[in-house]
Amino acid sequence: MGLRFIFMLTRNDRTVPDASQQLQTALGLGVRHIGFKDIGLPLEQLKGLNAAIKAGGATSYLEVVSLDRESEIVSAKAAAEIGVDVLLGGTRVDDVLPIINGTAIQYFPFPGRITGHPSVLEGTIEEIVESAKAIAGRAGVHGLDLLAYRSAQNVPELMQAVCAAVSKPVFIAGSIATPERIAVVQGAGAAGFTIGTAALDGKYPADGNDVPSQLTAIIRDVAALNKHLSPIRKKSLAAAFAGGVGELLNNTQIKVAVFKDASNWSFRAHGDELFFVHRGCLLMKFRDREETIEQGEFIVVPRGVEHCAVAVGEECEVLLATAAAPSAE
Structure with a gap:
């Protein structure tokens, strides 16, 4: 699916009090990757949050922001108890790996030297790259969580250097609040990125400062970068016939839906x-626009393009033509 957008239910490295409400907003918009921090809410509430993320069909992430060994061990144990899909952050790989061994958790620790709260990435590009190579080479580490925009170094150069140095996926975290920065993240070869505070505080360029507007804009911009927006507009059947459209569709399923x-x-x-x-x-509905298809009109949705069909009125009868799924031979 291309570059991955991970919506963090966090502000200033803490899970927000209204995380459950914001989660429902995100799920309603089709966000498929949603995370939270190990601080800000009690463990039982984090368990409920994780269960709701998975029930909504999304992948769950917990990002560790602990600064000392004992706290990070507690956080790793919490991740295993909560049952998240992905554990982000932390720096003490030797302490965390035995805790999550035997679980289904994917582990993406921080490379480099992390200090402060909110977290800051210190060190030269060369030092961070060496740390990234050492950590990514460990069995049980699935990728890296790079605090690129929390570094004083040349950020695009840092991201490119780390992504080029390791064969495992790299997620970019921290202070991503513009489509330009998202494009730089993709250009560097990263697998995904996190946004939390920027969206919750209405800082991302969008039609509104509310969270639905913020998330809609981010999803649209990511879809554009991933080339998942549809260039095809609606057509009337009369216009299609007049234009000579009459290609046969091989291996096509025709069905009626209400x-x-x-x-x-x-x-x-x-x-x-x-x-x-x-x-x-x-x-x-598409990520970048909406089309109203009247009676006698049709629209083609290309494969890989996210969409949401809504009946205008009580119900709408639709003829669907879809390519059959390939056989499992």
Whole structure:
């Protein structure tokens, strides 16, 4: 799916008190990677937050911000008890690996020297790269969590150097608040990035400062970088025939669907999908726009493009044409 956006339910390295409410907003917009910190809420609430993330079909992340050995050990044990999918951060690999051994947790520790709160990455690019290579080479380490924008070094150069030095995925954390910085992250070869405070405080360039507007803008910008936006506009059936559109579709499934209210955000991994409105009206949401498809009109959604179909009115009857999934031979 390309560059991964991880929405952190955190502000200034602490899980926010209204994390559960913000989580439902994120899930409703189709955010699939959601994390929190090991401080800010009691353990039982963090367990509930993790369960809600997974119930919503998203991957859960816990980022460790502990600064001493004992606290980091406690945090790693908490991650195992909570049952998160991914453990981000921390620097004491020798202490953490035995704790998460035997679990399904993926581990992405910090390379370099981490100090302060909020955390700061210290050291030269060369020192951070050497740390990254040593940590990424450890069995049980799945990738790195790089606090690039918390470093005083040349950040693009730092990210490129670390990503080039290791064969495992690198996530970029800390102070990413503009589409330009996200583009730099992708250009450096990183696998993903985290945004928390910027979105919660309305600092990301968007149509509004509220969290739904912030997340919508971030998702749209990431989709554009990943080339997951649809260039195809709606057409009327009459216009399609007049234009000579009549190609045969091989291995195509034709089915009828009745839409009521809104479907979930989704995408097809294999093959494009055609929506022809037989009766009623359909609103098709994309990450960068919305299209209203009236009766007698259709729209094609390319594979890999996230979309959400919403019935305008009580219900909408739609003829669907989709490529059959490839066989498992």
